[in-house]
Structures are given as C-alpha cells and as structure tokens.
Amino acid sequence: MSALKILVIPGSLRSGSLNARLAAVAAHELAQAGVDVTRISLADFPLPIYDGDLQAKSGVPKHAVNLKRMIGAHHGVLIVTPEYNSSVPALVKNTIDWVSRVQDPHEARGEVFRGRAFAIASASGGRLGGTRALAALRLILSACHATVIPNQLALSFAEDAYDEMDRLRLPADTEALQALVRQLIDLSQRMM
Ligand SMILES: Cc1cc2nc3c(=O)[nH]c(=O)nc-3n(C[C@H](O)[C@H](O)[C@H](O)COP(=O)(O)O)c2cc1C
DSSP states (O other): OOOOEEEEEESOOSTTOHHHHHHHHHHHHHHHTTOEEEEOOGGGSOOOOOOHHHHHHHOSOHHHHHHHHHHHTSSEEEEEEOOBTTBOOHHHHHHHHHHHTOOOTTSOTTHHHHTSEEEEEEEOSSSSTTHHHHHHHHHHHHHTTOEEOSOOEEEOSGGGSBOTTSOBSSHHHHHHHHHHHHHHHHHHHHHO
C-alpha cells in the first residue's frame, strides 16, 4: 500500500499566525505517525474574490485548479482556521468556493471533497479558541459533501499556548491534537 498522504492548510497568511503555528505542530505530529505530510501556505495560491462573471469570462483561476489537484493528490486534509467575527475568514471561504468550482475532465464537480477525509482545527487568543469558526467550516465542508471527522481542536488562549520552540506547552493540548491526528489518519486510511 502506498504511504498515506495528508495535506495541511493553514487559513491565515499573517506572519507569526497562531493558526500557522498550530498547523506546523500538527504536521509534525502527522510526520511522527509516519504520514507523508505536505504543509502549504495559501499565499502560494492567491485568488480573486469569487465572481461568477469572472469565472464565465476567464474560467476558474489556475491557482484554484492547482490547489484542487493538490488536494486530490492527498488522502486526507487538515484545515487550521482562524475565527473572524464568529466565522471563517474570507480567505478560507473564498478558497473553498473557488476550489468547489473546479471541474476536471471525467470528474463530477466537487468530487475532490467527497473522496477524502477532512479534519478541522483552530487557534485564537480568546477563551473559545475559534469554536464558532469550526462550526462554520464544518457546515461549509459538509455542503461540499466532504467527510469531516467528528473530533476537532479549538486551541484557546493560543498566544500563551506555545513554548519557545513553538511546541504546545500544555500536555492536554498535545493530547487533543494527537487524538485529532489519529482520527484523521484512521479515516483517511479507510477512504484510501
Ligand atoms: C476581523 C477580525 C475578527 C476577529 N474575530 C474574532 C472572533 O470572532 N473570535 C475570536 O476568537 N477571535 C477573533 N479575532 C482574533 C483572531 O482570532 C486573532 O487575530 C488570531 O490571531 C487570528 O489568527 P492568526 O493568528 O492565525 O492570523 C478576530 C480578528 C480579526 C482580524
């Protein structure tokens, strides 16, 4: 059997992003578990705000096509999203909107979401850790017919959650992340 491949997508472009740091720790945990991990930055997939006229005129932008194919080359996906005003940032929603419009030959539109396991996590400086963004993201991915694992991680008070090596300071946070990673691996393997 080929190695399990999992794609990790942080939903923030900000330098020092709490979510990019959580994505890095998650990628490390996945690698420790023997997974072939790819961690990307959405800065490498810049997209205009979705506009049906733009799609009709110029088609889906190449960065959305490339990202869709990158997702398709992995068995599972972990999205680590910030929470903006109780929901996902425009960056995350817009990226999913464009990817959901990609239709490769001999494939139904949106098939890339159906065919693999998704996990979601968030980090925020607040007490709820981005729980409301996770609810919104779960809904969006479900609308795309993705299978999202029941477990999720909302890292609260995240500004204080990392040590000087950018590892999670609290054993409980590490355990929660490891449980998430294990569940993503299990489902990804079953969907291979
Ligand atoms: C426009 C905006 C809205 C925000 N709304 C929330 C919110 O609803 N809940 C929350 O916990 N944090 C909120 N925050 C704070 C973010 O969680 C915080 O800036 C976080 O560091 C962003 O993620 P990042 O560090 O990965 O870039 C908001 C920040 C911005 C810029």
